[in-house]
Amino acid sequence: MNLGKDDRMMSAVSAAELAPKTYAWEIRATGLKVRAGRGKMAVDGLDLTLGTGVHGLLGPNGAGKTTLIRALATVLRPAGGELELFGRHVGGAGAAGKRGGGSGAGHRSGSGRHRELRRRIGYLPQEFGYYKRFTVREFVEYMAWLKEVPKKDVPAAVQRAVERVGLADRADARMKTLSGGMVRRAGIAQAIVNDPSLLLLDEPTVGLDPGQRLRFRELLVQLGADTCVVVSTHLVEDVAAACTDVALVADGRLVFTGTPDDLAGAGSPDHVGDTPLERGYSALLHDPAQERSAW
Ligand SMILES: Nc1ncnc2c1ncn2[C@@H]1O[C@H](COP(=O)(O)OP(=O)(O)OP(=O)(O)O)[C@@H](O)[C@H]1O
Numbered sequence: 589m590n591l592g593k594d595d596r597m598m599s600a601v602s603a604a605e606l607a608p609k610t611y612a613w614e615i616r617a618t619g620l621k622v623r624a625g626r627g628k629m630a631v632d633g634l635d636l637t638l639g640t641g642v643h644g645l646l647g648p649n650g651a652g653k654t655t656l657i658r659a660l661a662t663v664l665r666p667a668g669g670e671l672e673l674f675g676r677h678v679g680g681a682g683a684a685g686k687r688g689g690g691s692g693a694g695h696r697s698g699s700g701r702h703r704e705l706r707r708r709i710g711y712l713p714q715e716f717g718y719y720k721r722f723t724v725r726e727f728v729e730y731m732a733w734l735k736e737v738p739k740k741d742v743p744a745a746v747q748r749a750v751e752r753v754g755l756a757d758r759a760d761a762r763m764k765t766l767s768g769g770m771v772r773r774a775g776i777a778q779a780i781v782n783d784p785s786l787l788l789l790d791e792p793t794v795g796l797d798p799g800q801r802l803r804f805r806e807l808l809v810q811l812g813a814d815t816c817v818v819v820s821t822h823l824v825e826d827v828a829a830a831c832t833d834v835a836l837v838a839d840g841r842l843v844f845t846g847t848p849d850d851l852a853g854a855g856s857p858d859h860v861g862d863t864p865l866e867r868g869y870s871a872l873l874h875d876p877a878q879e880r881s882a883w
Pocket residue numbers: 624625626627628630647648649650651652653654655656
């Protein structure tokens with residue numbers, strides 16, 4: 589069969605894109621509880637609803653950001669409350685009732701159960717492993733294969749992802765020859781290679797130089813036009829430049845959501861910080877003086 593131009597264009601559109609969107613938000617967490625390791629309830633009664641856009645996840649060290657992102661990536665199973673991704677219960681009390689699963693405190697999520705969801709998720713962990721002898725292209729191809737990108741779409745998807753992170757000229761370089769910033773960009777490429785509907789980035793700007801950070805923020809803005817992007821960061825200025833809104837987490841709970849302007853507006857000159865956003869951030873945490881002495 590000869591495919592016409594229009595047919596070829598259609599074949600580049602994923603099933604996920606063609607499927608009608610039957611949910612209002614990509615993420616809905618209600619009273620969500622997630623354990624980090626076997627002990628601590630690092631996310632402890634968190635309510636959060638997020639749709640399309642770039643959402644900055646801010647909070648002090650140990651606030652529970654990584655644990656939350658790992659639960660959203662379906663790596664950790666919630667210990668309580670409820671979590672919905674794309675309108676589907678994926679864990680917590682709702683899932684236990686509907687699927688006959690247990691509370692699963694601190695357990696890893698079953699991989700088979702979440703396979704379909706994971707095809708629609710992109711995830712950049714804070715630290716990620718890779719074969720050092722892989723080239724950038726092989727690394728991203730391998731991740732595309734894990735995410736079950738249709739075989740015929742893989743070469744174009746990999747090329748596009750590598751180009752979007754500015755690594756096209758290093759695509760055939762081995763991972764072990766890359767700088768830390770380039771490895772991070774390869775990590776971002778693998779996270780976007782499946783054109784995810786939900787993109788989870790844990791500290792993506794660590795190791796990027798100022799120019800790369802600027803380009804990364806531009807990429808975030810592009811991605812956020814049709815994707816739910818959650819970016820955990822320590823850099824409050826990343827939030828101002830790229831995020832449509834901010835979720836501030838402390839002690840495993842949500843303490844604030846609003847626009848970057850709302851965050852800036854929460855502070856006053858008395859609060860700790862070099863910029864209005866940093867002062868707003870300090871103001872919303874319990875005790876700014878404690879923050880100052882936290883070192
Ligand atoms: N494997 C683990 N076992 C026990 N406790 C853990 C484990 N991982 C994290 N924690 C604890 O859970 C809490 C939340 O950690 P988490 O890494 O989610 O926070 P975070 O907001 O991402 O911190 P950071 O900004 O420093 O990366 C912290 O108190 C941390 O010490």
